[in-house]
Structures are given as structure tokens and as C-alpha cells.
Amino acid sequence: MRILITGTTYFPEHSAGTEVYVRLVAQWLEARGDTVFVACGGSPDQHANSNPKWSWVEYQHEGIPVIKIVRNPARAELADHYTRQDPERHALWKRVFEYTAPDLIFTVGRSPALMGDIEVIGSAAGVPVMATFIHPGQLCPKGPRIDDRGRGCMIALNARVCGACMVRSQGGLPGLYTAMRLLGTRRLAPWLAGTRLGTAVCLPQLVDGFLRHWEELCAAVSCFVAHSKAAVELLESNGVPPQKILFSPPGFETIAKSEGRGRNGSGPVRFGFVGRLCHEKGLQTLFRAWRRLGRDLAAELHLWGNAAQVDTGLVSDLNQMTSSDRRVVFHGPFSRMETSQIYAGLDILVVPSEWFDNCPFVISEAFAAGVPVVGTDFGGISSMIRDGVDGFLFPMHDERALARILIRLVSQPSEVAALTRNVRPPRAVREHLEDLGKAFDDLLSQKTSV
Secondary structure (H helix, E strand, C coil): CCCEEEEEECCCCCCCHHHHHHHHHHHHHHHEEEEEEEEECCCCCCCCCCCEEEEEEEECCCEEEEEEEECCCCHCHHHHHHHCHHHHHHHHHHHHCCCCCCCCEEEEEECCCCCCHHHHHHHHHCEEEEEEEEEEEEEEEECCCCCCCCCECCCCCHHHHHHHHHHHHHCEEEEEEEHHHHHCEEEEHHHHHHCHHHHHHHHHHHHHHHHHHHHHHHHHHHHEEEEEHHHHHHHHHHCCCCCHEEEEECCCCCCCCCCCCHHHCCCCCCEECCCCCHHCHHHHHHHHHHHHCCCCCEEEEECCCCCCHCHHHHHHHHHHHHCCCEEEEEEEEECHHHHHHHCCCCCEEECCCCCCCCCCHHHHHHCCCCCEEEEEEECCCCCCCCEEHHHHHEEECCHHHHHHHHHHHHCHHHHHHHHHHHHCCCEHHHHHHHHHHHHHHHHHHHHHCC
């Protein structure tokens, strides 16, 4: 069987949870005898106005052929993030489809390079399409599934509600979006190009395009894979029939158990953050909570991530904390080979995400290493952590609640030990892969029987 896996990005350019997931699936499929191709988005090495808007780059990573779909930033358009109306991109994905000749397509995530072209092309050709719901942007025109008040959002897609949220999030007045729809202000867009107002007047058209794109995907995809109960809930509320949803937590491979010093009271409790250092991951809330911990508390905060991916505010806060508080240590970027060592040096992982985190791999990694987790009570995180058993949950943005949990754990090392004893290893990744393999085979058997 020839399988085309499409992902947002891939190794070696990016190496976050989504890329790890795609690699696990690809390697497992190859091991069972399938031929696998990975097609993904990515950044260009160089660009110029004269270069095409879309192009591809071929390479191999760990023996798997990869096709990187590159968008030229000099010719990027806002509509690339919302609609599937770019003929150049569609033509390029048609070439990818013909080049790989897949028997089945498995899509993971969404980005300007991945806007439904391959799903529509494959479905029209009679090729079964499976898709994971892994990124909040797949069901949010704004991207992170955070409403204009900064709270996690679980409502169904709605042009009026989503559009108004986007306008208010940018400081627009209530009712402005409705007024723009009624007035048809997108005709003004060419005169306002390159300005915030120019973007605003295009929003009704863009949001409508996003909703049409979602309806197109629902029709093209044979089976959606949901990694969390929260993802199942979102898919069903957005019109996906239950019989088209496969609920299958991704699981994780076993890694070395941590031997924390803070659990037996013989050293400081070592809290850690592992992953992308970016605003939606809740770093500012973690920093504000940490500042509430007295300097006399025996605690350390270890941060692992790529500083190149953070915004200016986070860089400033990170530099200030590491220079003024010896308890805070920034270790910088890490490779996946270092995962076991990282968790072996932690007592508690903190996951303060402020977007719809579907099924964070870092939580599975931590549990595989026997490390309890403190996380946001929203999205997939809330269904992974057993509050008060193998970790704690706190309300999104609530720095005071997070600080209280951290102080409690530092003040009562025996509670850290109790949480650690209660940590259960995550589901084995093999079980999830077997779920996928069965679904792949079922879809192919249905195709051949038609």
C-alpha cells in the first residue's frame, strides 16, 4: 500500500509534537511493508518577487522521502490562511498526488501550504482520505481557539460569532463585523492594502471562505482521527457524524523513569517546561506565577525550548528571570534524543497552554517517565491529567491558582511523592498505530468492494 502523509512541517526544519507523531506513523507503516511519502509545509532557503509563489523541495529524512511545499513570503497572501482558492497551490498538490500515486491519504494539521487541496484531489480520484484533528486552527479562523476575552473556546463554527471575535480581538468595536458584512466593505480592500483596516474589511469574505473550506473537508474526508474527547466534542459540534470519527489517543513509547530529588525532601522541587517557547503555550502565565514564589522556597524552574521561536516579550521576561533568579535555568533547544535526560531531571512538568491543546505529547512523555503534570483545565489537557491524583489542573490564565499549586508542592514534598506514585504510563503508541492500521485497511477494503 502506498500512503501519502501530509503534515504541517517536518524534520529537520521543525521537531515538535506533530512532527514526532508523523514520524512515528511513517516509520511504523514502513515497518509493516507499506510505501510512505511525507509532504509538508516549510520555509524557503531564499525568496524573491520573481520566484514562483509555490514550489517544492525533495529530500529524504531517515530513509523516508519528503516533499516540502514552500510558499514564497514575497508573494504570500492573507487568503492563503483561510481559503482553498489558490490555483497555483492546487496545481502543485495535484503534481504531488500524481507523483506519489497514493492508495490512501493521511493528513495531519493545517497551514497555508495545507488547505485541503490534497484531500479534495484525492477524494475526487476515489482515494480514501483520513485526517487527524490535531491543531486548533483546523476549526478556528483566528487559529488558537481562544475567544476575544482570552478564554478557551469550544463553540461550533459560526460566521457571525467567529468574525466578531476576530474583530474584537484586534481592538475593534462590538458590532463592527456585522456592519462590515452589511455594507460589503471588502470593495474598499484594494484601496487599504497593507493596513490593519484593509485586513479588517476583508474579514467577512475570509471567514466565509474558511467555513466553506471546512464543509469541503468534511465531504472529502472519510474518517477523522480524534486524539482526545475534547476533539471528538468539537468535531461533532461542527457537523462531523459520529460514525466518521475514530477516537484513538496517540499513546507514547516508554522512556527512562525519572529519579527526582524533590520527591523525598532531599533537594529542591524541580519544575519544568518543555516545548515551543511561544505565547499560546502560556509562558507569561508561568512567569507571573513563578514570581509569586518566595525566594526562600526550595524550588527550581527549568525551561527547554527554542529561543528563536519566542516573541520579544517572552525573550525579555526570560532574560530577566534567568539573570535575577538563580532558581530559573534556561537550557535552550534540545533534540528528541535528549528527552529521557530532560525528564530524568524534573519532578513536575508544567503545561500552562492558553489555546486548544488537543493532546500534548509532552504530557505523555512526562507520564512515560513517571513525572506528574500541572496543566491548564481546558481542551485535551483536562482529560489527560487526573486532578489531584497524578497532577493538578488550574484555570487558564490564572497565575494565582498556578502559584498556589506550585507553592503547595514545594511546601509538601510528600505530596509530590504521592502524585509520582499515582502516575500511570500512557497508552502504548503501538495500540494507536494498530488503530490507524485497521482504519486504513478498512477504508481500502471499502474502496475495492465498490
